[in-house]
Amino acid sequence: MEQKAKSVSPFSNESRNNYVLEHLTDSLLTLLAQKPIAEISISELCDLAGVGRTSFYRNFETKEDILKAHIRHLFQGWLKEWKSKPDLPMDKLVYQVFSHFEENRAFYSLVNRRGLIYLLKDILLDLCGFDPEQDVVSAYSSAYAAFFLYGWVEVWFRRGMRETAHELAGYLKAGQTV
Template sequence: MADKKVKNTYVKLQITNSLLDLLKTKELKAISISDLTSTAQVSRVSFYRNFDEKEDVLKEYLYKLVGDWYAESQESGSTSEDEILGSLFGHFSKNKDFYLLLSQRNLFYLLKDMLKELFGPKPEYPNFGAYVAAYFSYGLFGWIEEWFARGMQETAEEMTTLLKNRDLNQ
């Protein structure tokens, strides 16, 4: 059983790396499953055993990156909003190439979905709490999306300070 898991991990890694490479030169919709599996040197069956569609490859990779960030932030003991935001912007800086690729290929909505899942409203929240969580998660996404669109000119620390101060005249 362990051998199958190792093989499956290898296949997923090949598919993920190949898709990221192909996205550097093509839009997602222009990449066929045949192109992807050929580049990854795996079979179509291997692709469909692991993913339903190409977008799922990116979602899984995004979840891994964000999951790694979240685990690191928990281990570091970051508890204040400022520490968590600073850590998050640091994560985006560290993984700049991937997030820029998502932005350039009009796939940044995948990040919005992830942020909503992490910071957005939950069914158990009272109405006001849900509205505040929605405001925060969508607002945070807007800051991040615009930061990437403007070429990430500020450092992660500067972005955290700007968000904390929310001074729109700077």
């Protein structure tokens, strides 16, 4: 009986999955620059990414899930630093959050232009430590902080991101409104 050499992929499962995630994300951003998310089909997205539909559905349920994952990825480095300073005053938190948005302006401008800013809500809730199982005061306090940030972010995006992170933090610290 003749034995054949095993065919082994040069990529580990993790590497292959990272390849799929990266290509789906890049392809979705390319397509979003051209048209609204509702006009992008899963087949079109997968064709551009060079991956099968099965790869999409193995990782995501919706196209929006790709953007949520990308936003979480963008926030990861910043989040580690922030969690090391849990008692950060709100004006410093606002400065850091808006600095993050400034650093990733092209991506967030695209998200805003396509009406997908609502995808930030859950991430900001997580960022502010919201958990519905918390005690009453903690749950409402963290929700207050998250929705405060979300409101400022949405208004800032709608205004064209004109103010700097430093200016916005200053408005908060001074008790002023924009």
